[in-house]
Amino acid sequence: MFALGALVLSASMGALSYFTTRHVLVSDSDKADFRLAFENATSVAQHVAATATIVQTLTKVTTPNSHSLLEERGTWYERTFDLTQDDIPVSLRSMVINHSTAASQTYTLHGSPQIAIGIPIKSIHGAYFEVFNVEDLAHTLSVFALGLFVAGIVTTALGAVLGRWASGRSLRPLAGVSRAAVAIAGGELGTRLGSTGGDPDLAALTNSFNRMVDQLQERIEREARFTSDVSHELRSPLTTLAASLGVLEGHVESLDPPARRAVELLSADVRRFQRMVGDLLEISRSDTGSAEISLEEVDPAELVRRAVAAVHRSLPIDTPPPTVEVDPAVSGTHLWVDKRRFERVMSNLLENASLYGGGATAVRVTPGNGSSIRGHSVRVSVEDSGPGLPPTERAKVFERFYRGNAAFQRGAGTGTGLGLALVAEHVRLHGGKVWAEEAEGGGARFTIELPGQPAEPDDELAEGDGAR
Ligand SMILES: Nc1ncnc2c1ncn2[C@@H]1O[C@H](COP(=O)(O)OP(=O)(O)OP(=O)(O)O)[C@@H](O)[C@H]1O
Ligand SMILES: [Mg+2]
Secondary structure, eight states, rough: OOOHHHHHHHHHHHHHHHHHHHHHHHHHHHHHHHHHHHHHHHHHHHHTTOOOOHHHHHHHHTTEEEEEEETTEEEEEEEESSGGGGGHHHHHHIIIIIHHOOOEEEEETEEEEEEEEEEGGGGTTTTEEEEEEOOHHHHHHHHHHHHHHHHHHHHHHHHHHHHHHHHHHHHHHHHHHHHHHHHTTOOOTTOOOOOTTOOOHHHHHEEEHHHHHHHHHHHHHHHHHHHHHHHHHHHHHHHHHHHHHHHHHHGGGGGHOOOOOOOHHHHHHHHHHHHHHHHHHHHHHHHHHHOOOOOOOOOOHHHHHHHHHHHHHHHHTOOOOOOOEGGGTTTTEEEEEEEHHHHHHHHHHHHHHHHSSSSSEEEEEOOOOOSSSSSOOOOEEEEEOOOOGOOOGGTGGGGGTTHHHHHTTTTSSSSOOOOOHHHHHHHHHHHHHEEEETTTTSSSEEEEOSSSSSOOOOOOOSSSTTOO
């Protein structure tokens, strides 16, 4: 816009200067030429009257850079043969000779600009014409126009540079605001805008932005603390409740059937409640940033085999064990993982496969594409041959308390919807990602990708539809 403004301004100023100057120069030169031609015409009239030969007369009145011609009763006289009457525009000749009016006309002759002036001389029934070459004037004007053109280009370029500099300078604070907003949206709640360099307008923006983020941070932390406090507070009475239930369960044989049924229902719900409180505590720890992760260097194939075996022991007795397939390309790669968290991830995935997909069919260990994760990443996928996940649910299942179609088909009482949210949290803490897709044969496939090097605290690695 600056460049365009400079272009319009310099073009209009240039055009104005050019046309004004041209008008002034041309009219000055016109006047001078006219005066000269008039004097010459008067002189010619006097000489002709004094009977000198006409050509001699013309020789006397010539001025440099001009040609004189005389018409007398239809006969033309020229001083030299450089110019004949045919070189004077017809319209000018007719105006001067036929209408006895003095006139001038600018035109181009043999590629060079001329001004022809015609003055009728009544005393000899003729007309005097003088043709001035105005090439010098035209040259001056074209140099002037070129100068203006170059000045216009330079002004436009300067306008562009100045505009870029000024807009960059004025937008720099906004770019800072935008960067800070992106960082805050990415979870870096400690981000604040820095000093404004004394600009009062910016100071107001910076202050209100920082105040807004303060309030936001305080609110988020308060909510995370609330969940954590509630879970903590619930844990002790729940432990007492579970212990008392344990005592009751020890005497369940002596109870009559309705009371026994009540104890069974109660203990199932208390266990579910305990698990939910445990999951909530774990999630709130990573929300408040107090989650600790103890990484160890492990062999992925070994890790997965052990985790699958451990989890399988806790699953219902009739669940067939999944086959563990390890891609040979993974051998030699090492992962940095927190074993406890990894086991929780595997247990959540295998438990889900068993609950909603008729049991996991395969657990595959393959090399990751490594393009977004440091080092040689490794993928672990858990597949089942159940109904799978509809595409609309694939991202949602990682949300807290989200329970999908499959859960409701099994009856609402079984889970809490926190399992996959925790999986996503554990994987995020490792700097990895997790996503759900359709397995060959229509079942569900949950894949986690873990980095081959320890994660940085602020890694932003989630990508793709449904990846967490
Ligand atoms: N293998 C699977 N096949 C089909 N649907 C699945 C599968 N795994 C998970 N889901 C769907 O994803 C939802 C969320 O799973 P998630 O593990 O988070 O919760 P949950 O199993 O219902 O409860 P929780 O694990 O907390 O006890 C489930 O309710 C289910 O609808
Ligand atoms: Mg689950």
